[in-house]
Amino acid sequence: MSTAASGGPADIAGFDAPASPSVLIGTASWSDRSLIASKRFYPAGVNSPEARLRYYASQFPLVEIDTSYYALPTVASATQWAARTPPGFTFNIKAFRLFTGHRTQSAVLPKAIREKLPAQSDWVYKLMPVTAREALWEAFREALAPLTAADKLGAVHFQFAPTVVRSDRALAHLDHVAARLPGLTIAVEFRHASWFATAQARADTLDFLAERGFVNVVVDSPQGFQNSVPSVWEATSPELALVRLHGRNTSTWNLRGATSASQRFNYDYSDEELAVMAERVAQLAARAKRTHVVFNNNWEDQGQRNAKTLKGLLGGDVIRWA
Numbered sequence: 251m252s253t254a255a256s257g258g259p260a261d262i263a264g265f266d267a268p269a270s271p272s273v274l275i276g277t278a279s280w281s282d283r284s285l286i287a288s289k290r291f292y293p294a295g296v297n298s299p300e301a302r303l304r305y306y307a308s309q310f311p312l313v314e315i316d317t318s319y320y321a322l323p324t325v326a327s328a329t330q331w332a333a334r335t336p337p338g339f340t341f342n343i344k345a346f347r348l349f350t351g352h353r354t355q356s357a358v359l360p361k362a363i364r365e366k367l368p369a370q371s372d373w374v375y376k377l378m379p380v381t382a383r384e385a386l387w388e389a390f391r392e393a394l395a396p397l398t399a400a401d402k403l404g405a406v407h408f409q410f411a412p413t414v415v416r417s418d419r420a421l422a423h424l425d426h427v428a429a430r431l432p433g434l435t436i437a438v439e440f441r442h443a444s445w446f447a448t449a450q451a452r453a454d455t456l457d458f459l460a461e462r463g464f465v466n467v468v469v470d471s472p473q474g475f476q477n478s479v480p481s482v483w484e485a486t487s488p489e490l491a492l493v494r495l496h497g498r499n500t501s502t503w504n505l506r507g508a509t510s511a512s513q514r515f516n517y518d519y520s521d522e523e524l525a526v527m528a529e530r531v532a533q534l535a536a537r538a539k540r541t542h543v544v545f546n547n548n549w550e551d552q553g554q555r556n557a558k559t560l561k562g563l564l565g566g567d568v569i570r571w572a
């Protein structure tokens with residue numbers, strides 16, 4: 251399908267509007283250090299990892315797991331996540347960094363895999379032995395199994411490195427990813443301007459995602475940087491639309507030497523900004539059966555407060571909440 255001619259939401263994917271769309275709103279992480287230290291979200295006495303997740307799940311129906319980007323999750327952790335949340339709760343899980351074009355330290359690889367590799371400090375995917383790559387994919391699939399079995403796995407989120415430019419190699423890697431996660435919902439977030447730099451690049455990128463059922467991640471982030479992409483409010487899957495909000499703090503977007511990764515996303519959306527966001531989300535939700543909105547402005551309790559405000563702005567009369 252071609253999107254170049256019209257560019258309108260109704261024409262991009264050619265989907266029939268769902269009769270009763272659902273929107274789930276949540277945040278990236280429930281255990282960020284600055285969130286806990288702020289003491290503004292968790293009640294007194296909610297001090298353990300289990301208690302925090304249970305409380306979070308009483309407030310929101312969706313969370314994004316980010317720790318899986320830094321190191322492969324384990325079956326034991328995923329089993330606990332499923333057990334500590336109510337029926338209908340949804341986890342989006344971020345793909346391991348080696349799978350998304352990032353350099354990955356050997357120390358974070360599973361010991362059984364690391365011991366079979368040549369000794370070196372870090373790896374990139376294309377240089378890793380094929381047997382080791384496949385072992386990592388197998389470990390990742392195994393870790394997702396408890397969430398899948400509990401019907402709590404939403405999307406597997408692939409946030410590609412800013413160095414991943416639009417190219418035949420990158421497109422082939424996306425197909426490679428899909429072949430290793432059959433039956434799962436794959437969401438794709440690009441971080442290099444080349445993917446949407448021109449009208450043709452935008453149309454081709456959206457077509458590629460739609461033809462494979464990949465979810466286009468609508469990104470809200472600071473603009474004007476090489477690792478910035480525009481907000482492309484289009485659904486490429488009839489099953490799921492995904493919005494990810496990084497904040498708009500240009501002074502911290504590429505901050506180096508931060509003591510916490512959450513400092514990069516130190517941004518408190520205003521009520522006016524969230525009102526505009528609510529309109530866009532409602533429009534997008536009409537294009538897919540489910541819509542996820544993830545606040546990644548995870549400095550202290552900003553994401554949690556903004557998520558609650560957005561939910562109130564959308565209201566049950568506009569969206570049926572799943």
